[in-house]
Amino acid sequence: MGDGATLYFDFAKFHDADPALILSSLYLMVNQLRTKLDQTVRTFRLTITFPVGFMLDSAGIYGVPNVKKFLDHVDRFLVVLDDPVETSTKTLRHKIEKHVVSEVQLTLVRKIIPVISSDGPVRQLRARITSFDDNFGEEGMWIVQIGQGKRCRVDPSCGPGRISA
Numbered sequence: 001m002g003d004g005a006t007l008y009f010d011f012a013k014f015h016d017a018d019p020a021l022i023l024s025s026l027y028l029m030v031n032q033l034r035t036k037l038d039q040t041v042r043t044f045r046l047t048i049t050f051p052v053g054f055m056l057d058s059a060g061i062y063g064v065p066n067v068k069k070f071l072d073h074v075d076r077f078l079v080v081l082d083d084p085v086e087t088s089t090k091t092l093r094h095k096i097e098k099h100v101v102s103e104v105q106l107t108l109v110r111k112i113i114p115v116i117s118s119d120g121p122v123r124q125l126r127a128r129i130t131s132f133d134d135n136f137g138e139e140g141m142w143i144v145q146i147g148q149g150k151r152c153r154v155d156p157s158c159g160p161g162r163i164s165a
Contacts, residue, residue: 004044
């Protein structure tokens with residue numbers, strides 16, 4: 001994004017590892033990176049990217065109870081939503097409301113940037129953006145150009161940066 005560091009980790013590769021060890025290692029790394037970024041002359045944002053399914057798993061590394069531990073160190077969470085987007089949005093918001101209260105909840109939802117593929121009718125896209133503006137801090141769209149202008153969509157089940165035709 002050009003304004004800091006954006007992190008993505010494929011934790012599927014660590015399915016046999018102790019989640020508590022991964023979480024503590026990730027927290028230490030993010031804390032150290034935040035410290036290094038804060039020592040620079042420019043202001044840099046720290047962003048973590050992951051599929052919405054990771055956040056909906058309460059016991060997972062990026063489950064809502066764990067994500068709130070990163071609020072002091074991370075500026076934004078790019079959350080790639082699954083289709084149907086409306087269901088993913090409602091489920092995510094419900095999960096946050098269930099596990100986080102008061103000002104912490106407000107801080108968390110303002111740091112989440114839901115990311116969607118922009119295919120579909122313009123009317124549907126406008127409705128989604130309005131919903132994101134009402135429920136989260138910002139919104140993000142992911143359009144991937146390949147070949148001769150052919151558009152592909154993000155495949156959230158594969159993780160950010162991977163596409164399906």
